[in-house]
Amino acid sequence: MVTEIKQIKEQYQAEVGSERKAWPNAIKDRVSKLYALGMNGKAISVAIDISYYSILEWRPEGLPDSRGRKAASHFHSLPVVKKTKIGTVTIPTLSPDHKVEMVTVTTPDGYLICLPEHKAVSFLSQLREM
Known part of the structure; x- marks a missing residue:
């Protein structure tokens, strides 16, 4: 092999x-x-x-490594919660020396999605094209 x-x-x-x-x-x-x-x-x-x-x-899921740690799933959950029928974007208000880390997007269908700032821009542009 x-x-x-x-x-x-x-x-x-x-x-x-x-x-x-x-x-x-x-x-x-x-x-x-x-x-x-x-x-x-x-x-x-x-x-x-x-x-x-x-x-x-490439280790099969659930198989431990040399330190006994198991392989994690390659899928990451994304929090999506149905909330309202209003399309909005919420960005926290911060002082100039702080960076925005998470942006909350509420889609027109009422789904609440929390995204890292750099991914929110891409998501919003795709949402606008729909």
Whole structure:
């Protein structure tokens, strides 16, 4: 299995070059199989010469790392609450030396969405196009 991963890695790097791209699923799937066979992330990383942190990202959900921490889900929940029928944006009032971190957007359908400031701008422009 390690030899297969090394061959796929060589071929992938020859085709892609030095550009930073996501590793192919063929490698990720084989790494998951190595985990299933009992290898830990550090051993896999050393054997196939891929970053330990990449290997940890491909660890099957619920499988602990070398410190006993379990793999987290790759999905993040976004708080959405139905509230009113008014479309508004709420930005907290802060002094000039503070930065706005979260923006609350109430959509015309009444959904309340809390977003980081940098994502709220994109969300509002997409909402305006609807």
